[in-house]
Amino acid sequence: MDTLKKCFEKINIRGEVSFDEPLARHTTFRVGGPADVFVTPADADALIVALSCARENKIPVFLLGGGANILVSDRGIRGVVVSMQGFSRITHSDDRLVVGSGLPVSDAAEYAAAHGLEGLGFLYSMPGSVGGALWMNARCYGSSISDIIEHVDIITEDLQLERYTVKPEQWNYKISPFQTRRVAILEATFRMSPDDPESIRARMECYRADRDAKGHFSAPSAGSVFKNNREFGEPTGAIIDKLGLRGFRIGDAKVSDVHANIVVNAGHATARDVDAVIHRLETEVSERLGLRLEREVLRVGEWD
Numbered sequence: 387m388d389t390l391k392k393c394f395e396k397i398n399i400r401g402e403v404s405f406d407e408p409l410a411r412h413t414t415f416r417v418g419g420p421a422d423v424f425v426t427p428a429d430a431d432a433l434i435v436a437l438s439c440a441r442e443n444k445i446p447v448f449l450l451g452g453g454a455n456i457l458v459s460d461r462g463i464r465g466v467v468v469s470m471q472g473f474s475r476i477t478h479s480d481d482r483l484v485v486g487s488g489l490p491v492s493d494a495a496e497y498a499a500a501h502g503l504e505g506l507g508f509l510y511s512m513p514g515s516v517g518g519a520l521w522m523n524a525r526c527y528g529s530s531i532s533d534i535i536e537h538v539d540i541i542t543e544d545l546q547l548e549r550y551t552v553k554p555e556q557w558n559y560k561i562s563p564f565q566t567r568r569v570a571i572l573e574a575t576f577r578m579s580p581d582d583p584e585s586i587r588a589r590m591e592c593y594r595a596d597r598d599a600k601g602h603f604s605a606p607s608a609g610s611v612f613k614n615n616r617e618f619g620e621p622t623g624a625i626i627d628k629l630g631l632r633g634f635r636i637g638d639a640k641v642s643d644v645h646a647n648i649v650v651n652a653g654h655a656t657a658r659d660v661d662a663v664i665h666r667l668e669t670e671v672s673e674r675l676g677l678r679l680e681r682e683v684l685r686v687g688e689w690d
């Protein structure tokens with residue numbers, strides 16, 4: 387740990403570096419212990435410096451977007467957490483929108499609407515960054531972010547800048563090619579369609595209101611805990627609900643009263659509480675219905 391800190395104290399990174407940063411501050415669950423080193427690079431060069439320092443010293447790296455789809459353990463993350471927040475540039479030219487990976491998807495949708503560009507509106511008010519949405523292939527209201535990607539600029543495993551052009555066969559429901567590689571997503575270009583800003587905004591407002599009605603903003607969470615599976619014949623939330631598990635609680639972690647596929651932090655939950663609730667849902671659905679749920683929320687950090 388000391389070597390790790392010394393290593394990051396020595397190098398000069400444009401951006402911010404802190405130590406023992408509580409990750410509860412950076413996750414939508416509002417749980418999670420400290421990151422040994424927490425780096426927020428200001429630009430691609432600084433990111434490469436941080437990644438090469440970690441690589442030379444065999445230090446593990448976790449890339450953090452908005453922290454909206456992760457459950458960080460109470461013991462936190464060993465090694466370096468790199469926040470991509472600094473990559474927040476957004477521009478457009480005709481119907482092409484270029485967005486830095488650290489920008490919240492909602493901000494990108496707002497910018498696009500203001501410039502009469504539709505395409506990202508369905509993601510409006512979904513927590514998280516553009517980079518996280520690409521990594522997860524975020525999906526809602528019948529669309530996935532992969533539907534509108536033209537290309538994505540990344541830093542490869544060998545710390546090279548590369549332009550990834552979409553190959554449709556690499557994308558599927560909540561599957562992206564970045565899940566099987568260790569790359570940093572820097573920026574993406576989206577194909578948008580021109581539309582009237584007021585109409586785009588009206589649709590975005592409907593999505594926001596729908597999320598509000600589903601209790602998305604009433605308590606800290608990471609949205610749906612499990613993926614839906616068509617073969618199960620109904621959404622995962624309905625399956626959990628039927629088993630009477632709505633409101634099921636361990637400590638301050640509980641199944642949402644509004645949507646049974648969402649686990650919320652109802653006060654001072656620990657990551658362990660949240661994980662225990664999720665585990666119980668998996669077990670009940672498996673033992674009582676013989677169905678194997680697939681987690682969408684990622685467990686990150688040091689777990690038992």
Ligand SMILES: Cc1cc2nc3c(=O)[nH]c(=O)nc-3n(C[C@H](O)[C@H](O)[C@H](O)COP(=O)(O)OP(=O)(O)OC[C@H]3O[C@@H](n4cnc5c(N)ncnc54)[C@H](O)[C@@H]3O)c2cc1C
Nearest residue numbers: 451452453454455514515517518519521524525526571609
């Ligand atoms: C209230 C609520 C509602 C939600 N609704 C939906 C929904 O409707 N549909 C949906 O799909 N999801 C939903 N989610 C989940 C979440 O918003 C999405 O998965 C989102 O895309 C996660 O983005 P993030 O930036 O927070 O990623 P994080 O949680 O920070 O990270 C997720 C993964 O992406 C990787 N990653 C992040 N940024 C980068 C980068 N720049 N380069 C490389 N890797 C990166 C991380 O390493 C990690 O593996 C919801 C969450 C909440 C809290």
